Amino acid sequence: MIKMIKGGVTAAKGFCAASTAAGIKYQNRQDMAMLYSEVPCAVAGTFTTNLVKAAPVKWDQKIVYESKKAQAVVINAGIANACTGEEGMRYCRQTAEKVGELLPVPEDQVLVASTGVIGMQLPMERICAGIEAMVPALSGETESGHAAAQAIMTTDTHEKEIAVEVMLGGVPVTIGGMCKGSGMIHPNMCTMLSFVTTDAAIAQPLLLEALQADVCDTYNMISVDGDTSTNDTCLLLANGMAENPVISEKNEDYDRFCEALRTVNEYLAKQMAGDGEGATALFEVKVIGAETKEQAKIISKSVITSNLTKAAIYGHDANWGRILCAMGYSGAQFDPEKVDLFFESAAGKMQIIKDGVALDYSEEEATKILSEPEVTAIADIKMGTEEATAWGCDLTYDYVKINADYRS
Amino acid sequence: MIKMIKGGVTAAKGFCAASTAAGIKYQNRQDMAMLYSEVPCAVAGTFTTNLVKAAPVKWDQKIVYESKKAQAVVINAGIANACTGEEGMRYCRQTAEKVGELLPVPEDQVLVASTGVIGMQLPMERICAGIEAMVPALSGETESGHAAAQAIMTTDTHEKEIAVEVMLGGVPVTIGGMCKGSGMIHPNMCTMLSFVTTDAAIAQPLLLEALQADVCDTYNMISVDGDTSTNDTCLLLANGMAENPVISEKNEDYDRFCEALRTVNEYLAKQMAGDGEGATALFEVKVIGAETKEQAKIISKSVITSNLTKAAIYGHDANWGRILCAMGYSGAQFDPEKVDLFFESAAGKMQIIKDGVALDYSEEEATKILSEPEVTAIADIKMGTEEATAWGCDLTYDYVKINADYRS
Known part of the structure; x- marks a missing residue:
């Protein structure tokens, strides 16, 4: 029983957020955010391949794999520090030191994340001034989490957050998250930037295992x-303040935690795909009847x-030939002459191909289905019972526009 | 000594071409072409992976691997027969039969090639009528080859042809070719459609070996x-009419033939990349200082x-961060902190990165270099002496426009 609740990264007990307009690169908008937990958290993370x-990826990897604990996260948009x-x-270290001056957090428990232009150096005085402005503003209000989700955006058109509640050992536990896209997105283990917080009490190795498994099927x-x-980074902080019986083995509570985590991560991943640069539609592709899950993926x-x-x-063109073509060059084996293909959206569902050959379908009807903001293609390759789903978006004039002069 | 000469597929002795407006899918333009050799040719081909x-790919593969001889090629644009x-x-067979009715060519020596929309059936009466119109018009004139190169175009903005002459055993031998792009191009062994004809006398196994090796570095x-x-197909026909000493071993003549073939194929490949759908620039990327050629590729x-x-x-944005990023996710190993990067074009050459970090270069100067119709990025990864070059094009509004409604 996973219950959707209001809020994002501040929904779980003991988590605060703040944001500020630090003027890193953007003007007239908030571009820095900060997360803080009242007590140290077990931390899990997955990073770009x-x-x-x-630099922030290297910094965070050290924390996830060595300290394994964290209490604060500092995020900036505009410059990637790559x-x-x-x-x-050095700037990562200085950021952590600055937090340590103002809050009782050791330097090796401050995570950092950056997104934006590659190759520029961070203006450190502004980063430090931003931290000074944010620390006194840290708050557990829903609104603070919401503002943080807005501050980390780059080419995103809207903020992305979610929170769910799940009962673990009779105790309500909350998982909340926020993320940002929306270009250079083809995560090979993780999203651009995603931050998930939970008050669950769970051992760090299990937290990491849960996250790593989930990231493969979501981001x-x-x-x-x-x-x-x-810069792809996905961080998961668990502070234990829900006071559920600590999850230290793979019991029912662990499974339920994983299920709730899946809900949060899948939601955030889909939000990113649907809000891809210039996108007008979320494009979901489901491969069913596969021999193995890997093949379907x-x-x-x-x-x-x-x-x-x-x-x-x-x-909005039912150009199924391109879909079959892309399946064919994927590198996975299947028999093109056995493929059934369907299109589905809120406007209906229809079969387009049977055994590799087009049916006599109505183009008009197909276009209607493909004109919805969320469209799904389902390919049945009739080899077994495994399946997988991937999410993308359409390619538009605006994608080109955004990326032909992103730096200016 | 490779000499550029006028013409394309009809430049080599004994090769004729014709084209016609068959009304396959396009209206008011030529959309079918035919090649014919006065005598049977040794044939080599490489095909999509x-x-x-x-269907035409399967048909041609049988000819290349079984008959190993061919005398005619029938090509249509508009419908891919995929x-x-x-x-x-059946339509491939009927096409070959039709040619056999009108010319002294056995069915298993007629190659076919199609390009266009996937999933539609060919209108066979029009294909047959087209063949009937073309056979009497077959001619070895330069103009016929030129018209054929135009007839096979889809979204190409101009025809692509080349011819070269090389001395083999004291005899002038000609190689000519034509090809068409310009979308769904990421050949994994070959281009969309490329046809190369030569009057060289060369044994079929060597012809195939020469083509296969060359395709890896060009298309x-x-x-x-x-x-x-x-539908990717690259066909190479050699009819021996130059009367050079037959190349039946890997001697100097073979090497010279390969060198001339490289000139033809590289030219055609670059033409396709530069005329990619919606493209305004040919984008060349050279990786040097690699440990292995495969890594550089x-x-x-x-x-x-x-x-x-x-x-x-x-x-025209010197966004070198994206180049370094794309190198990084390629899957090949190298040290990002050793990379030197240069941009080069007719407007000049400049170094942008040294040892992985940006130099203090002039953005204005870089933009000038990147505003040419052919731009090159050179990455030195400082690991060895191998290198490779790849060719692509820019991504523009027009690419999206062309492909958002290609079928209509």
Whole structure:
């Protein structure tokens, strides 16, 4: 029984947030956010697989794999602090030190995250001034979490947050999260930036295992443009303040926690895909009847990353040939002459292909189905019982516009 | 000594071409072409690696691997004859039969190639009427080859042809070619459609070996949109009419033939990349200082297929962070902190990154270099002496426009 509740990262007990307009790169908007837990948290994280890792990724990896505890997160939008060499690493440390001056948190429990332009150095005085402005403003109100979710946006068109409640050992436990997209999204283990907080009491190794497993089926199954960022970071903080019986083995509570975590992560991942740069539609691809889950994943991801298919979705064009083509070059084996293909949305569901050949379907009806803001293609490859879902978005003029002059 | 000469597929001795407006799908333009050799040719071909193979691909593979000889090629634009089941295969046979009725060519020496919409059946009466119109018009004139190169275009903005002459055993030998792009281009062994003819006398196994080796460094190194087509086909016909000493071993003549073939294929491949759907610029990426050629290939292809990088090239934006990012997620190993990066074009050359960190370069100067119709990025990864080059194009509004309603 997972209950949706109001709020985001501040929904769980003991978590506060704040945000500020630090003037990092954007003007006239909030561009820094901060999370803080009243008590130290077990922390789990997954990070970009890109060989080129931003300084904050390297910093956070050390905390997740060495300290394994964290109490604060400082986030900025506008500059990614990637390809910034030793100087970039020093700025992570200075950020953590600044937090330590103002709050009772050791430097190795302050996580940092950055998003924005690659290659520019952070203006450290503004980062420090931002922290000074945020610390006194930290609050557990829903509104503070909401403002933080807005402050971390770059090309996102709206903030993305969610909170759920689940009973663990008879005690209500909350998981809340926020994330931001919306370009350079082809996570290869994680999203751009996603922050999930929970008051669950759970041992750190299990927290990490739960997150790593979940990320494979959620953030790693979305793509906006096929570009795996240098900054992808997903952090999960658990402070135990719900006072549920500590989860220290894979019992029923663990399963229920994982299920609730899935709800949060899948929601955030889909939000990112649907709000991809320039997107007008969330494009979901389900591969069913697969022999293995891996096979279903490879095929579904190949379709959502096909530029030709994405452009057809933008045109509300039932160009199933491009879908079959993208399945065919995915690298996974299947028999093209056995594939059934369906389109589905709020406007209805229809079969387009049977055994690899087009049915005599109505183009008009298909276009109606493809004109909804969320459209799904379902491919049945009739080899077994495994399945997987991937999420992407359409490719539009605005994607090009946003990225032809992103830096200016 | 490779000499550029006038013409295309009809430049080599004994090759004729014709074209016609068959009304397959386009109106008011030529949409069918035919090649014919006065004598049977040794034939080599490479084809799409997509699991979903168009009927003409399957038909031609049989000829290349079984008959190993061919004398005619029939090509149509507008409909791809892909995902067309048994009916599509029957149409290939009927096309070959029709040619056999009008010319002294056995059915298993008639190659076919189609490009266009996936999933529609070919209108066979029009195909047959087209063949009837073309056979009497077959001619070895330069103009006939030129018209054929125009007839096979889909979203191409101009025809693509080339011819070269090379001395083999004291005899002038000609190689000519034509090809068409310009979307669904991410060849995984070959281009969309490319036809190369030569009057060289060369044994079929060597012809096939020469083509297969060359395709890896030319057509397989270009990408327009990352989508590997169902129809990719590259055919090479050699009729021996130059009367050079037959090349039947890997001697100097073979090497010279390969070198001339490379000139033809690289030219055609670059033409396709530069004329990619909606493209305003040819984008060349050279990776040097690699440990292995394979590594250099993986990295350079990753950069030319990055949507974010392609959009930045369209914006004439020296967004080197996206290039480094795309190198990083390529899957190949290298040290990001050792990379030097340069931009080069007719407007000049400048270094942007040294050892992974940006130099204090002039953005204005960089934009000037990136505003040319052909721009090159050179990445030195300082690990060895191998290198590779890949070719792509920028990502523009027009790419989206062309593909959002390609079928209508």
